[in-house]
Amino acid sequence: MDDSKTFNLNVRKDFPILSKKILEKKDLIYFDTAASAQKPNTVINETNDFYKNHYSNVSRGVHTLSVESTFRYEDARKKVQKFLNARSENEIIFTKSATEGINLVAQTFYEKFMQKGDEVILSLIEHHSNLIPWFFLRDKYGVALKFANIQPSGEIDIDHFESLFTNKTKIVSLTHLSNVFGTELNEKAISICKDKNVPILLDGCQSAAHLKIDVQKLGCDFFVFSGHKTYGPAGIGVLYGTENLLSEMPPYQGGGGMIGDVSLEGASYAELPAKYEAGTPPLVEAHGLGIAIDYMNKIGLDNIIEHENEITKYAFNKLNEIDFIKIHGGDNKRNSIISFNIKNVHSHEVSSFLDVEGIAIRAGHHCCQPLMKHLGVNSTARLSFGVYNSLEEVDKLVIALHKCKEFFNK
């Protein structure tokens, strides 16, 4: 048995859901990690344990359970800080989702730094969650939005991107790893922002568990990701922001936990990071995310990345050989995601067909309708890989895809 196979078998034991049988007693093959990752035993057990043995509200009481909960919540923040290599825990804001993180930045950054007529640069490949929060600024405040084109490879057209800057450009927001193409952002995009002194937000939903993230090395000003795509619970997200910007921007929501002092005449606000965490936070979920980070560290991000790259390359080559399959994007800098269409078969049919074979894939527009229009398709089928997938599963998929094509073209 070779190393990669042993690695994979060991990892698979950590994910109880992989022993589930689908519909007609088929083994589950989970190729939908980009939508949400499965959870390892440690995350399931530790969140359970939190409720059973330590649960209370955080940062409010002085009793034992309050201390235990607060410790776990703040410990999770430390783990996230190390995971992203942020300078300080003050730069880690817990949100309910990556989406909330983007909305937070769009609203509060506008309030502090922008006015009518100012510009935001986005791109054609953005997820709706990195479009609509900015649409709000356009609709409510008259902010102008500009969209960078993409190349056939699925990468942003850097020259076009650069040409969009004017002296009114106030912020840039781009996906770090495309949820349709699996392509990583060209780091030139970030250096261009640095040169022009324009802050950049990276949507790291697809990159956080599949690339090594170092926000200082990347040089981004904001970075968001979600817990559930990184083997942790849903309901928890992370916003990283530089302390400078987060200090200057106003609070997002008002409520308990984010105040300094309140009288009926007004209020002062808490220091970072509490300033942006109004209300009782998703504390158990934050703890679960911390445990998921422990889990990834235990396996080693390098090992995860190497394993996923091997599968992605293998699947890309296998699918690329099949004449009735069209893969969207190229193979340069592709990571863990492959979108494709089968000639004359709608992606829904592909997904339902694969479902009864036990194979879970995503079919649809992947919350990227502008990109679908650009590609000239109504929807695509998408494979996405996680630490638990294997080359054997890809072989089973290829057989099923041939059967699928045959069935719908009989």
Place this chain on the structure above:
Amino acid sequence: MNDLINDLYQEIILDHGREPRNFGKCEPHNKSADGHNPLCGDNLKLTFLLNDQNIIEDIKFTGEGCAISLASASLMTEKLKGKKIEVAEEIFKDFTNLVSGSDEDLKVLNEEDSLYALKGVGRFPMRVKCATMAWHAFNQALKD
């Protein structure tokens, strides 16, 4: 081949999915509505002509979608053409019950109906919306 898949994709569904009947725009028409499935991006435009006896004289649709949504729209237009509006409404109710997995208490549809071919959708809850998109558009057009 798997029974579930054969039930879902009966020959008549594949046939209507590939070659939808009554595909186009009904001219003249006095009723229309758009169907849209925001989860997947499938969409259709339904047009029909309701005459002064409340009979659907002609009905057509255009759009893009999966085999289930196209076949359902196609079979719907075949079924509803020439029907009185009261009957059409009963068919709508029966059909939504049928694809939600309950074929008891059907008032007008029976196993002889071609629409019965869509019963297999009931086993795929995420596909029910594909099958009902055209029908909800029809229902919407009646209300407008």
